[in-house]
Amino acid sequence: MTEETRHFCSNRNIDIICMGRVAVDLYAEQVHSPLEDAQSFRKYLGGCAGNTAVGTARLGLKSAMFSCVGSDDMGVYLRKTLENEGVDTSLLRNTPEHLTALVLLGVNPPERFPLIFYRENCADMQIKPDDADPEIFKNAKALLITGTGLSTPEMRVATKQAVKVAKNSGCAVILDIDYRPVLWGLAEAGDGETRFVASEEVTREIQPFLSELDLIVGTEEEVQICAGKSGDDGEETLQSCLTSIRKGSSATVVLKRGADGCEVYSRDSDTPISARSFQIEVLNVLGAGDAFMSGFLRGWLRNESLKTCALYGNACGALVVTRHGCSPAAPSFAEIEYFIRDFDDVPDLVHHPKMEQLHLRTELGQPQKQELLILAYDHRTQFEDSCRENGLSLDSISRFKELVYEGFQKVYRTMEEYGCAVLIDPEYGETILKNSADTDYVIGVPIEKAGAFPLSWLKEDSLYQQLLERPPTWFVKVLWRFHPQMNPEDKDAQLTQLRKLNEVCNALKRKLMVELIIPEGFTETGKSLGETMAEVYETGIYPFWWKITALDTKKEWLTMTAILDQYDPDVGLIILGKNAPIEQFKTWFRVARSTPHTCGFAIGRSIFWEPWEQFAEGLKTDSEVSSMIAERYQQVIDIWQNL
Secondary structure (H helix, E strand, C coil), X not given: CCCCCCCCCCCCCEEEEEECCCEEEEEECCCCCCHHHCCCEEEEEECXXXXXXXXXXXXXXXXXXXXXXXXXXXXXXXXXXXXXXXXXXXXXXXXXXXXCCXXXXXXXXXXXXXXXXXXXXXXXXXXXXXXXXXXXXXXXXXXXXXXXXXXXXXXXXXXXXXXXXXXXXCCEEEEECCCCHHHHCCCCCCCCCCCCCCCXXXXXXXXXXXXXXXXXXXXXXXXXXXXXXXXXXHHHHHHHHHHHHHHHCCCEEEEECHHHCEEEECCCCCCCECCCCCCCCCCCCCCHHHHHHHHHHHHHCCCCXXXXXXXXXXXXXXXHCCCCCCHHHCCCHHHHHHHHHHCCCCCCHHHCHHHHHHXXXXXXXXXXXXXXXXXXXXXXXXXXXXXXXXXXXXXXXXXXXXHHHHHHHHHHCCCHHHCEEEECCCCCCHHHHHHHCCCCCEEEEECECCCCCCCXXXXXXXXXXXXXXXXXXXXXXXXXXXXXXXXXXXHHHHHHHHHHHHHHHHHHCCCEEEEEECCCCCCCCHHHHHHHHHHHHHCCCCCCEEEEECCCCHXXXXXXXXXXXXXXXXXXXXXXXXXXXXXXXXXXXXXXXXXXXXXXEEECHHHXXXXXXXXXXXXXXXXXXXXXXXXXXXXXXXXXXXX
């Protein structure tokens, strides 16, 4: 078994430039249903090159997307998604004259995975030879091209130029054969499912590129089309293919064998290198190849052994076939490490709560990396009680909350990049939410009925439907009363409701913030908070953030965070205010920030209650009230930032 020497510059900032197809995938949500019977679809980023750009980014590589998108809403979506995943979009050009490509996909395992390409003269086919910017290529280790990019004369010209620029810049060149007969005009327009049609033309167009390649990846049939060979004797044909490819290329060849993993043929040997495969129940094969490529490149571009590259590729492919979608199914490196380490020891590992939690964090981001400075005014019961005491109409609550929102806006406009966020209820803040749906700041919305114990929902209808109708960027907040020493009936009722909410949030990919309130009569210490959190984790529930009462001493914080480190070291902590004087936050924030878990605050009454009292008594104008709120919110932010 011979290891290869990689021919790329390892000291460059961009690991991989992914050139070619990036599109919107609409996946049928009804699994096992024919595509014609699908009733609803889930929207994802797709396309071979786009999936690989996301997949490699999630695995810790620095990837760049080289393609075009339309100036339409779907193009905006693709660009935003790529940037949120950490993909460099310097080479992603907008083309206003063309629509972003679209694909409809169905999931009908084990054999049928229909797909229909809508890409007539689409945006990602508009890459021009001049788009290959030499300055960016000089900062990259490798360029990935795909078979899709070779399927039209115009794209072949652009790809040829990109390869030339890459080689002149010292980049390695990788080919994902990605043979789609329909895109070559070799199958009916609606037949995206057919994966192989023998064609001398396709072979003729691919082979001139072979001499420039450092790595070739494809299925057995794709390697055959690349080599211009076909036959029924698989092993004999494979050897013939390798011989043919070697005449024009010294590239390492990776043969994907589905459930059996892969075989890697280095440029210096015809003896295959392989790694263990993972036998697993398949939900969706679409995107498995792109995931495999991402995993393989994680190792290859970091100069790891070909066996390790194969292992990463096999693990990524196996994980993705168990999930719905292509790019959103791509794992992080933490996921594949866990998967490889525990695959033999944990039954049904891919559905284990820990694996699901790891993947949800992969999709949604890491809580501690997002600072949240929340102006929380989702309060309802306190306002209602105050209105009754002061003889005010409940309509005044909505009027006041609009003033709170005005105060928030005054601060937000001066510091957009600092994590300003709001927490607002849909009962008295409905108008605000409607006007805020398309904003850049973070919005949280409660799901619980105010003051209810046991926990119950704002609306009695489907919890799933309630959250589905909200924008996916809004996080879900739930106020939850719990303590391990509560009576068994109350504990069971509270845990059951929280479990339901957690399941729906996971299914819809919503961030969940649990506001943990220790009921009266129970001690509220670092130990009691930690033990409460531990019991939640033991039931398989992993909130994105905990919203908790500030603790007075560093020792109390360390007691609690030691438990968090055991169960969920990446979870975020948000500090609530308890209507304390603003000056108190200097101490609380200083102590809270002694742990890396603490990533923000959610302060409400400390900011707005005095202005509310002034408003309720008619002592201040609307403008004065909103200014008071802005000043007090800014004061809290300054305390947080200047510790």
